[in-house]
Amino acid sequence: xxxxFIGVVLLIVGAVCDIFGAIGMHRFGNFYLRLHAATVGTVGxxxxxxxxxxxxxxxxxxLPVAGVAFLSAFTLLITTSVGxxxxxxxxxxxxxxxxxxxxxxxDWDD
Amino acid sequence: MFEHTIPVLIALYGIxxxxxxxxxxxxxxxxxxxxxxxCVSLDVALIALLVAVYYENNLLAGGAFFLVLWAFVLDVFxxxxxxxxxxxx
Numbered sequence: 001x002x003x004x005f006i007g008v009v010l011l012i013v014g015a016v017c018d019i020f021g022a023i024g025m026h027r028f029g030n031f032y033l034r035l036h037a038a039t040v041g042t043v044g045x046x047x048x049x050x051x052x053x054x055x056x057x058x059x060x061x062x063l064p065v066a067g068v069a070f071l072s073a074f075t076l077l078i079t080t081s082v083g084x085x086x087x088x089x090x091x092x093x094x095x096x097x098x099x100x101x102x103x104x105x106x107d108w109d110d
Numbered sequence: 111m112f113e114h115t116i117p118v119l120i121a122l123y124g125i126x127x128x129x130x131x132x133x134x135x136x137x138x139x140x141x142x143x144x145x146x147x148x149c150v151s152l153d154v155a156l157i158a159l160l161v162a163v164y165y166e167n168n169l170l171a172g173g174a175f176f177l178v179l180w181a182f183v184l185d186v187f188x189x190x191x192x193x194x195x196x197x198x199x
Contacts, residue, residue, distance in 0.1 A: 008112050008119075011160075015122040021149070022129035031141055034133075038145045045126070046152045049119075053159045056112070057171075064168040069159055072178045076152070079178070083148065083185030090189035091141050 003059035010052030018045030030097045035084060042080045047073055116164045120157055127153035144188045148181040 021041020028034050054069030091097065130149040137143035155177035162170035 004112055008115055011115075011119050015119055015126070018123060018126040018153070019129075022126040025130060025133045025146060025149070031139065031145075034142060034145060038149055041126070041130075041149050042152060046156055049123075049156050050159065053156070053163055056116075057163050060163070060166060062163065062166060062168060065159065065162050065171040068171040068175050072155065072159070072175050075175070075178050075182075079182035079185075083182050083189075086186050086189035087141055087145060090192040093193045094141075096139050096141055 001059070003055045007052035007055035007059070010048045010055070014045050014047075014049030014052065017041060017048070021045050031091050032088065032097055035088060039080070039084055042076070047076050047080075050076060116160055120160050120164075123153050123157055123160070127157070140188070141192070144184060148185060151177050151181045151184075 018041050021037050021039075021044070024037030024040065025034050028037055050069050050073035054066045054073065057063075057065035057069060127150050130146045130153065133146035134143050134150060137146060155174040158177070159171055159174045162168065162174075
């Protein structure tokens with residue numbers, strides 16, 4: 001009972017994060033900002049719901065479903081950051097977005 | 111107790127997946143489409159898992175893990191070929 005309640009709360013939080021991420025994919029202007037929105041929609045909107053679905057399955061006695069859910073959540077937590085870094089690196093190499101001002105490196109005139 | 115909550119959540123995740131899929135079609139660059147395609151595949155994985163929980167069927171959950179792995183493989187291979195210059199933006 002308490003596991004199902006926690007799982008439903010995680011699923012609702014994840015749905016809110018997922019919808020915000022989906023809106024951000026359309027509102028943000030360039031690729032790097034969309035990468036941020038996709039990360040919100042992936043970690044907040046998929047990792048927590050996977051845990052929530054696993055908890056609900058655990059409460060109902062569906063042990064294979066719970067195992068798949070927890071394994072997927074763990075895999076997602078690792079692979080999302082790796083994939084995001086790979087995509088950002090490829091975008092920088094391909095010159096998708098022109099950086100106008102480098103905040104960390106100082107002015108271009110220096 | 112939560113029998114009516116899971117279909118509503120499936121519908122919410124489906125709506126978010128449709129919004130992501132619009133970005134797959136509209137994406138100005140290939141990278142935007144790949145990024146949105148990741149989110150769509152993870153949404154489908156989560157919906158498959160929720161359907162498995164709703165119908166209490168263990169076999170329905172098997173595809174979810176492969177969809178998660180597919181999203182990662184899509185990222186890495188697309189980035190590889192973009193960096194090597196074999197595929198244009």
